[in-house]
Structures are given as C-alpha cells and as structure tokens.
Amino acid sequence: MNYLFRLFNKKTACPKSRFGGHIELDKIFITKLWAFAKLRLTILLRQSLLLILLNVAALQLSAQQKKLNVLFIIADDLNCDLGVYDHYLVKTPNIDKLAKQGMMFTNAFCNYPLCGPSRASMMTGLYPDQTGHYQLRDYIRQHVPDVITMSQNFMRQGYTAARVGKMYHYDNPGGIGTPGHDDSASWNERYYPRGIDKDIEDKIFSLKPGRFGATLSWLAAEGKDEEHTDGKVATQAIGLLTKYKETHTPFFLGVGFYKPHTPFVAPAKYFDLYNVNNIKVPHIDNDYFSALPEPAVAGLQYYKEQLNLPDSLARRAIQGYYATISFLDAQVGRVLSALDSLGLRDNTIVVFTSDHGYHMGEHGYYQKNTLFENSDRIPMIISYPGMGQTGKISRSIVEIIDLYPTLSDLAGLKVPEYVTGRSFKKILNNPDQRTRDNALSQMSGGYTLRTPEYRYTRWGNGGPGMIELYDRHADPGEMKNLAKYKQYEPVIKKLDTQLTKRIKEVAVPPKGLKVFKIPGSDKNVH
Ligand SMILES: [Ca+2]
Numbered sequence: 022m023n024y025l026f027r028l029f030n031k032k033t034a035c036p037k038s039r040f041g042g043h044i045e046l047d048k049i050f051i052t053k054l055w056a057f058a059k060l061r062l063t064i065l066l067r068q069s070l071l072l073i074l075l076n077v078a079a080l081q082l083s084a085q086q087k088k089l090n091v092l093f094i095i096a097d098d099l100n101c102d103l104g105v106y107d108h109y110l111v112k113t114p115n116i117d118k119l120a121k122q123g124m125m126f127t128n129a130f131c132n133y134p135l136c137g138p139s140r141a142s143m144m145t146g147l148y149p150d151q152t153g154h155y156q157l158r159d160y161i162r163q164h165v166p167d168v169i170t171m172s173q174n175f176m177r178q179g180y181t182a183a184r185v186g187k188m189y190h191y192d193n194p195g196g197i198g199t200p201g202h203d204d205s206a207s208w209n210e211r212y213y214p215r216g217i218d219k220d221i222e223d224k225i226f227s228l229k230p231g232r233f234g235a236t237l238s239w240l241a242a243e244g245k246d247e248e249h250t251d252g253k254v255a256t257q258a259i260g261l262l263t264k265y266k267e268t269h270t271p272f273f274l275g276v277g278f279y280k281p282h283t284p285f286v287a288p289a290k291y292f293d294l295y296n297v298n299n300i301k302v303p304h305i306d307n308d309y310f311s312a313l314p315e316p317a318v319a320g321l322q323y324y325k326e327q328l329n330l331p332d333s334l335a336r337r338a339i340q341g342y343y344a345t346i347s348f349l350d351a352q353v354g355r356v357l358s359a360l361d362s363l364g365l366r367d368n369t370i371v372v373f374t375s376d377h378g379y380h381m382g383e384h385g386y387y388q389k390n391t392l393f394e395n396s397d398r399i400p401m402i403i404s405y406p407g408m409g410q411t412g413k414i415s416r417s418i419v420e421i422i423d424l425y426p427t428l429s430d431l432a433g434l435k436v437p438e439y440v441t442g443r444s445f446k447k448i449l450n451n452p453d454q455r456t457r458d459n460a461l462s463q464m465s466g467g468y469t470l471r472t473p474e475y476r477y478t479r480w481g482n483g484g485p486g487m488i489e490l491y492d493r494h495a496d497p498g499e500m501k502n503l504a505k506y507k508q509y510e511p512v513i514k515k516l517d518t519q520l521t522k523r524i525k526e527v528a529v530p531p532k533g534l535k536v537f538k539i540p541g542s543d544k545n546v547h
Contacts, residue, residue, distance in 0.1 A: 088271035089406065089432045090369040091175065092262075092360060095275070096349055097136065097187055097282040098389060099375035101127075101400050103346070109301070111343050112294055115354030116402065119373055121412045123404025124449055130460035130471060131421045132527075134377040134389050134396035137190035137202065139421060143376070144170045144189065144207065146425035146440035148527035149463065153538030157190055161204050165534050169437050170207045171425040175273040178434045183210040183261055186254040187277035194219065194233055197250055197279060208275075210261070214253035217244045218286045225284045228326045228334075237327060237334075237387055238284035239341030241292035246351060249288065251278045255352040259359040266363045276356060280349045281379075283388075285341030287348035295343045297336040303382035305500075310385075312502045314487045316466050316480040321386045328385065339381050370405040370431050372424065383498065392469040392478045392489075393499050397462040403449060405431050415452040418460045418471065419445050439531035461523045465543050470520040477516035488513065 102108045105117040105125060131139045137157035138149045145168050149155050152164040161168060172182035184207070187193065191201035198215030205211070227238035246252040258276045265272045280287070310318045322328060330338070353373065360366050380386045380395040389396045399421060404411070422442035429436045430444040445456045460471040469478040469489075476499055478489040490509055491499040503509045530536060 087368070088179065090180075090265070090271055090365065091273040091428055091432065092356070092369050092371045093172075093188075093273065093275045093428075094278070094353060094356065094371070094373045095140075095188065096278050096373075096375045096400075097193055097280065098377070098379050099281055099346065099349070099400060100378040100381075100395060101398060102343065102379075102381070103350075103400055105402075106400065110295065110299060112347050113350040115350045115357060116373060116400075119353075119357060119371065119404060120402045123371065123402055123408065123411060124413050124415055124452060126401040126403075126415050126417070126419055128416055128418045128460070128471075128473070129374070129399050129401035129421070130397050130418070130462055131377040131399050132460075132462055134391065134462060134464060136193075136376050139376045140189050143421045143424055144172070144204070146171065146422050146436065146442040147531055148422060148441060148461075150524075150528040151441065151531050152536060153542060155465065155543045156539075158192075158202055159190075159539075159542070160202055161189070162206070163539070164537055165531070166537070167534060168531075170204060171428065172207045172273045172275060174425070174429055174434060174436060175432070176207075176209060180271045180273050181209045181265070182207065182273040182275070183212070184208050184275035184277060185212045185257045185261065186214065186251075187279055188275040191279070192234060193279050193282045194222070194250075194284065212257045212261075214250055214257055216250035216253050217248045218242065218250050218284075221286075222284075225286060227284065233284040235388065236283060236324075237330075237338045239338060239344075240284060240286045241289040241341075241344070242286050244288060246288060246348065246355075249286070249348070251280050251349060251352045254278055255355045258356050262356075262359050262363055262365060266365055278349055278352060281342055281345035285338070285345040287341075287345045291344040291348045291351075292340060294347055295340045297333075297340050300336045300339045300343075302332055302335045302339065303384075305385040309500070312505075314478075314480045314489065316487075317392070317478070317489065320391050320464075321384055323390075324386075324388065327387045330382070330387070335382055338387065342379075342381055367406050370428060371403070372428065373400065373402040374421070374424070375399045376421075384500075390464055392462060392464060392467050394471075394476065394497075397460075397469065397471065403427075405449065409450055410452070413452045415448050416473075417445065417448050417452070417455050418457045418473070419448070420457065420460050423456070437533075439534050441527070441529070441531070459519060459523070461520075461527060468520060468524055470516060470523065472516070472519075475512065475516060477513065477520060479517065479520055483517065488517075490516070 102111045103116055104113040105120040132142050133139045133149045138155050141154040141161050142149055154164045176182045189203050197219055225238050225240040227233055227236050229236045377389050378396045378398045379389055383395045423445050426436050426440055426442045426444040427446055430446045443456050448454045462469050467480040474493055476491040480487045488504045490503040490513055
C-alpha cells in the first residue's frame with residue numbers, strides 16, 4: 022500500500038498538474054484523499070476479519086449441533102406386553118408411535134435376566150462371565166474398576182452425560198430417592214426423584230404384606246402422573262432436554278423409569294383401562310414340571326406364595342402390571358413430545374428398551390430370572406435421524422450388550438477395544454441384515470441359546486434330565502420340552518456344540534482391563 026502511495030505521489034510531482042491546477046494544492050488534496058481511503062480500507066479490513074471470526078464460530082456451533090445426541094429410555098422389568106408387539110390387551114400408544122418412527126426389534130435379548138447383571142452388561146458392553154458381575158447389588162467398579170462405560174465413552178468424546186432414575190441397579194422400590202448402585206463416573210449429572218408412590222406404600226396390597234420389591238403387589242393409586250416417581254423422572258428429563266437445547270450441549274441422557282417393576286402402583290385411571298374379566302390367565306398342566314430339569318423347576322417354584330395363584334388374584338396382578346405399563350407409556354410420551362417440541366428429534370438417537378423380560382403366569386411363574394423367552398426377551402426400539410426406512414421390523418437377533426457399540430457407531434464414536442458387543446448399525450439401515458445367528462443368556466447354573474428355530478437350555482454340564490429343547494415355530498410358549506425325544510438328538514448335538522462355543526467366547530477376558538471376580542458370586546439371586 023505504501024509503495025502505491027509513493028508511486029502515486031511521484032506522478033503528482035510532474036511539472037504539469039494532471040488536475041489542471043497548482044501542483045502543491047493537488048498534493049494536499051491527494052494526501053487527504055489517500056488518508057480517507059486508508060481509513061476506509063482499515064474499517065473494511067476490520068469488518069472482514071470480524072465476519073470471518075463470526076463464520077468460524079458459526080461453523081463450530083454447527084459442528085456441535087451436528088453431533089447426534091442420545092436419549093436412552095429404559096424401563097424396569099418390562100417384557101414385550103406392548104401394543105406394537107401385538108399384545109391382545111395392553112395399550113401403549115406412545116411406545117407404538119416411536120416404533121413407527123424407528124425400527125422395532127422382535128428378537129432382542131438380555132444376557133442375564135436379572136436387573137443388576139443385565140444393566141452392568143449393557144453399560145459395559147461386556148458379558149457377565151467376562152466381568153463376574155452376577156449379583157443384584159454389586160457396583161461395576163468392584164469388578165472392572167477401569168472400565169469405560171457406554172455413557173462415559175460419550176463423555177470422553179465431547180458429550181455431557183446425565184441419568185435420571187434407574188440406569189444401573191436399584192433396590193426398587195426400596196432405593197427410590199437414593200443414588201442406588203450407581204456408577205458416578207458414568208455421568209456428569211444424576212438425578213433420582215422420589216414421588217408420592219413412596220408415601221402411600223401402606224396402602225399397597227401385597228402377597229407378602231409389607232413387602233413390595235420381589236413380591237406381587239399393586240395399588241390403583243391417588244395422585245396425578247406428575248406426582249408419582251416416574252412422572253417426576255419424565256419431568257426432570259424434560260428439564261434437562263430444555264437446558265441442553267438452550268445451551269447447545271451434545272448429550273447422552275439416560276432416562277431410567279422404575280416401572281412396571283413391582284409394586285404395580287399407578288394412578289387409578291390406568292387400572293380402569295383393563296377389565297379383569299378380559300384378562301387371560303396362563304395355565305399349566307398338573308404334570309408340567311415333570312418334563313423339566315430340576316434347576317428349572319426350582320427357579321419356577323422359587324416364590325412359594327405365587328404358586329397356584331387363585332384366578333381372581335392372578336387377574337388383579339396382571340391388571341396391575343398392564344396398568345403400570347400404560348402409566349409408563351404415558352411418561353415416555355411426555356419425554357418424546359418434549360423432544361419434538363424442542364426441535365431436538367432431528368438430531369437425537371432414541372432408544373427404548375428394558376433390562377430383561379417378565380413372566381405374568383407363563384410356566385406357572387411370575388416375575389423374572391428364568392431361562393425362558395418370557396424372562397430373556399426384551400423390547401427394543403431405536404430411531405435415529407436420517408434412517409432410510411422407518412416403521413420397519415427387524416427379526417434379527419440382537420443382544421443387550423450390542424447397544425453400547427451400536428449407539429457409539431451411530432454417533433461416529435470409537436469404542437474401547439475390549440467392548441464385546443457387536444454394532445448392529447447395518448440392520449438399522451436394512452432390516453434384512455444379520456449380525457448374530459443366536460443369542461446367549463445365562464443365570465446361575467445354566468445357559469440358554471436362542472436361535473431363530475429353537476431354544477436350547479443346558480443346566481450344569483448337561484446330560485440326561487438337564488437339558489431343554491423347544492421348537493420356537495411349533496411351540497412359541499416353550500411348553501413342550503423335546504429333549505427326551507430321540508429324533509431330536511441330531512439337533513441337540515448341533516445346538517450343544519454351538520452353545521459350548523458361545524460359552525467360551527463370552528468368557529474371554531476383556532483385553533487390557535483388570536477384572537476382579539468374587540468367588541461364589543454366581544450363586545442364584547432372586
Ligand atoms: Ca429389572
């Protein structure tokens with residue numbers, strides 16, 4: 022610029038003014054003109070620099086906004102008794118709607134049909150046999166102190182992780198309002214609301230008076246949805262979504278509802294949805310248990326007070342379970358409506374699932390912790406922005422430990438090498454894809470292999486009287502054990518080989534992680 026000025030100044034020094042006037046006056050005029058131009062140029066440069074900086078900031082904000090958030094909703098003790106899973110009675114319009122917006126998995130399974138170990142496997146992407154986490158009340162870092170959990174993996178890659186309610190094990194309802202058996206390293210923020218359901222426990226009917234957690238118990242309760250614990254969970258989750266929206270914070274939000282776990286407590290209007298006369302109570306033949314291995318029978322007869330439940334009590338218990346599912350569904354709906362109204366849906370992966378399934382009279386049993394379909398199968402619905410096909414059903418087998426790598430994969434995050442679950446992202450883009458041939462579930466003393474055609478269960482080392490085989494097509498209720506029939510020997514041999522292979526695979530130590538197993542901790546815990 023100075024060079025140009027000198028050049029221009031030099032030209033003005035010629036004897037004849039180019040402006041036709043006095044040379045000195047011309048020079049003064051040009052000097053002023055140049056000073057003015059220089060000032061304008063400086064202002065322009067500053068404005069340009071400001072614009073560039075603003076653009077860079079906008080790009081950074083845009084990159085932040087493009088990070089896919091995760092809204093992870095999990096229910097407690099929910100089986101597939103949902104409208105969208107073709108249940109004959111249960112009404113779940115909000116969960117049904119989510120399925121239409123995403124993909125529903127009809128063959129999703131937990132790896133251990135009990136809260137503590139199932140949630141630990143889900144959050145670590147590791148099988149119970151890898152971590153030794155089999156018990157309800159263990160903390161994950163007792164077993165794998167250095168593990169990077171699913172939400173922690175998001176935290177380490179630029180996300181804020183929060184949980185509301187029950188993500189790891191809780192004594193339910195005993196631990197409501199406390200941190201539970203949580204892992205604080207998994208979250209930046211954590212909230213554990215407590216509602217009026219805790220204050221009206223003396224009104225709850227229970228098969229074992231005064232006990233509610235592992236006992237059939239129910240109450241058509243007073244109070245509005247928002248006053249109950251799960252109503253407060255939804256309200257808190259909505260508050261966090263609002264905050265993250267306003268602050269442009271990428272998030273992994275775990276929303277752990279406490280229902281439909283016992284006690285089946287929900288506002289009375291949800292009980293009114295189900296006429297007890299319309300409820301079908303499962304029945305078993307008198308000699309049913311004689312065809313089962315002894316450990317399977319011991320599990321099914323564990324709760325003595327629930328055996329041979331009188332029909333009227335069974336109907337009311339089932340009504341309570343269904344009512345609580347509909348109450349849960351309404352709270353899920355509130356959270357999803359907020360996601361829409363805040364404009365976050367287009368940038369958020371949504372997961373809905375449960376920690377394990379549940380019996381409501383099937384096999385003569387109520388509750389969980391068996392190696393039957395009722396306990397091991399879980400609901401799973403996933404939607405994510407940009408899904409090619411929505412409202413599709415995948416019949417592919419997936420396991421709960423697959424959620425960690427799948428969600429990380431969808432968000433474009435790396436996972437630790439030891440994570441053993443498998444990403445099923447490709448299924449979300451094409452429901453005909455497969456990532457597994459079978460699912461493995463276990464509980465103390467037994468393993469079960471679920472293939473598309475069969476369920477094969479082995480107790481102890483197997484052998485006569487210690488195995489079960491069910492034909493999934495002919496007998497979806499798994500009521501006829503085929504193990505004793507000679508014509509099934511080739512099938513049993515083949516499935517036994519597959520099961521042995523998988524048991525070895527799920528016990529491979531997680532690479533690079535210290536593991537502390539507690540001797541004897543795999544003893545059955547109901
Ligand atoms: Ca549970």
